[in-house]
Amino acid sequence: MRSLVFLKTMAKAPGELHDLQASLWKIWQKNKELTEGRLKALEGTAASVRNSSLTPEQRVQAATQAHQLAGALAAFGLSEEAQLCRTLEQMLKRKSALNRENGVQMSQMIEQLRKAVKTAAQRLAAKT
Numbered sequence: 001m002r003s004l005v006f007l008k009t010m011a012k013a014p015g016e017l018h019d020l021q022a023s024l025w026k027i028w029q030k031n032k033e034l035t036e037g038r039l040k041a042l043e044g045t046a047a048s049v050r051n052s053s054l055t056p057e058q059r060v061q062a063a064t065q066a067h068q069l070a071g072a073l074a075a076f077g078l079s080e081e082a083q084l085c086r087t088l089e090q091m092l093k094r095k096s097a098l099n100r101e102n103g104v105q106m107s108q109m110i111e112q113l114r115k116a117v118k119t120a121a122q123r124l125a126a127k128t
Contacts, residue, residue, distance in 0.1 A: 024076075025124045031072060035117060038069045042088065042110050050103030063092035069113075081116040084109050 045062035048054035054062075070085035088109055091102060 021124070028076065028121060028124050032121070035069065035072060038065045038072075039110060039114060039117070041065045042069070042113075043107070045092070046103050046106035046110060048103075049098045049106060050100050052100070054098065059092050059098075063089050066092060073113075073117075076120060078116060078120055081113055084113055 042062060042065055045054060045058060045065075048058060066085045066089035070082040070089065073079075073085060074082035088106060091098070091106065
């Protein structure tokens with residue numbers, strides 16, 4: 001995780017690094033439910049796209065969720081995953097209709113995000 005590399009450069013002493021990592025872990029834990037909620041909302045969006053039942057309002061809300069998740073993941077150094085969220089956001093903001101194939105693609109991207117979030121949490125926990 002890039003954020004851990006950044007923390008190492010900021011820490012002046014080994015104890016400071018542990019304190020910074022512990023603080024980062026607390027922030028991660030505090031936002032865990034929000035991240036999970038955003039992932040669930042995006043999963044629901046992908047299902048609606050697959051079923052051709054996504055409303056314009058849901059599409060706008062999902063684009064917002066993807067945007068916010070991208071920012072949160074980027075803050076923790078998960079730049080590749082943040083880019084995946086931006087791709088989801090762009091898909092949702094396009095004027096063209098979404099089809100079943102798009103819904104399948106979105107589901108695959110969200111699964112990748114879930115795995116990355118789980119791995120990041122495990123790494124943070126191991127560092128504290």
